[in-house]
Amino acid sequence: SVLIVFGGSIMVVMLRCSLEEFLNAIKVAGKTFKNPLEKPQELISSLSEYATIARKDGMIALEGQEISNPFLSKAIGMLVDGSEADLIKKTLEKDIELMKLRHKQGAGIFSAWGEIAPAMGMIGTLIGLVAMLGNMSDPKSIGPSMSVALLTTLYGAILANVICIPISQKLVNQSELEAANAELIIEGALFIQSGGNPRVLTDYLASFVPPKFRAELLEAQ
Numbered sequence: 001s002v003l004i005v006f007g008g009s010i011m012v013v014m015l016r017c018s019l020e021e022f023l024n025a026i027k028v029a030g031k032t033f034k035n036p037l038e039k040p041q042e043l044i045s046s047l048s049e050y051a052t053i054a055r056k057d058g059m060i061a062l063e064g065q066e067i068s069n070p071f072l073s074k075a076i077g078m079l080v081d082g083s084e085a086d087l088i089k090k091t092l093e094k095d096i097e098l099m100k101l102r103h104k105q106g107a108g109i110f111s112a113w114g115e116i117a118p119a120m121g122m123i124g125t126l127i128g129l130v131a132m133l134g135n136m137s138d139p140k141s142i143g144p145s146m147s148v149a150l151l152t153t154l155y156g157a158i159l160a161n162v163i164c165i166p167i168s169q170k171l172v173n174q175s176e177l178e179a180a181n182a183e184l185i186i187e188g189a190l191f192i193q194s195g196g197n198p199r200v201l202t203d204y205l206a207s208f209v210p211p212k213f214r215a216e217l218l219e220a221q
Contacts, residue, residue, distance in 0.1 A: 001124055001147075001148050001151035001152045001154075001155055002155065004120055004121075004123065004124035004127065004148075004152050005117060005120045005121055005124060005152055005155040005156050005159060006155070006159065008120040008123065008124075009113060009116045009117045009120045009156075009159065010113075012116045012120070013109060013112055013113050013116060016109075016112055017105075017109055021105060021109065022109060024102065024105065024106065025105065025106035025109040025110060028102055028103060028105075028106035028171065029106060029110065029167050029170075029171065032167075032170060032171055032174050033170075037174065037177055037178055037181060038069060038181065040180070040181060040184055040205075040208045040209045040210075041209050043069070043072065043181060043184055043185060043188070044184070044188070044201075044202055044205045044206075044208070044209065046067075046072065047072075047184075047185070047188035047189075047191075047192070047201060047205065048198055048201050048202055050062055050065065050076060050192060051188070051191065051192045051196070051198035051201050052198040053065075054079070054192050055195065055197075055198055059079050059080055059082065059192075060080060062076050062079060062080050063080045069185075071092070071095065071181075071182050071185055072185050074091075074092070074095070075088065075092060075185050075186065075188075075189040076189070078091065078092075078189070079189060079192060079193055083193075085190055085193050085194065088186070088189055088190060088193060089186060089190060092182065092185070092186045092189070093186065095182070096179055096182045096183070096186075099175070099178065099179070099182070100175055100179060103171050103172070103174065103175035103178075104175070106171050107168045107169075107171040107172050107175070108168075110164045110165070110167045110168035110171065111164070111165070111168040113159075113160075113164040114159075114160040114161070114164035114165040114168060115160070117155075117156045117157075117159040117160040117164060118153075118156045118157060118160050119156070120152070120156055121152045121153045121154070121155060121156020121157060122152075122153065122156070123152070124148060124149070124151075124152025124153070124155075124156070125149045125150070125152050125153050126149075127148065127149075127152075128145050128146060128147070128148035128149025128150070128152065129145070129149050131145040131148065132145035132146055132149065180208060181208075183208070184205055184208040187204070187205060187208075188201065188205055191204060191205075
């Protein structure tokens with residue numbers, strides 16, 4: 001039952017994509033569960049801090065900042081390098097586009113896997129029934145054949161509805177949230193590059209924060 005459902009569904013998925021795409025989907029899913037996204041209000045607080053430093057000491061003062069977010073680190077790095085606003089926007093938007101593509105491919109593979117798993121369960125059920133009906137004269141073979149027929153359906157349903165489909169939906173949701181955070185960072189970086197007032201930055205970026213946290217963010221500035 002395990003070989004039919006898990007092995008068979010992986011084989012069929014591999015026929016739909018390359019080995020590299022399949023491994024990348026597993027990698028993307030792992031990062032999604034391992035690395036939680038930063039909250040927008042945390043990013044806004046960091047950007048406000050960097051805006052204050054840049055306005056007071058110049059862009060070069062941002063070079064020594066320790067930034068854990070890779071996208072934010074790249075944006076600040078471009079500010080330190082003195083890149084033009086158009087170049088910053090185009091480069092970072094291209095990164096968002098490629099990020100969405102990776103997530104879309106990963107979600108598509110897991111969605112396809114979720115479609116295939118129940119079908120492989122049904123195939124296993126038919127195999128078990130054929131084996132059972134082919135040996136009706138031997139009562140001892142009925143039990144194992146029936147177990148294959150039932151367990152493959154169970155494993156197919158579990159693999160699809162408990163693992164593959166939820167992961168696919170999570171990748172889609174996380175992609176949208178990560179893209180929103182990236183857009184926030186782009187707007188903040190362009191604001192800093194233009195030399196805007198740090199006190200205005202929080203108000204400018206408040207629309208990226210859920211309404212229930214917006215008042216707290218504005219009060220904390």
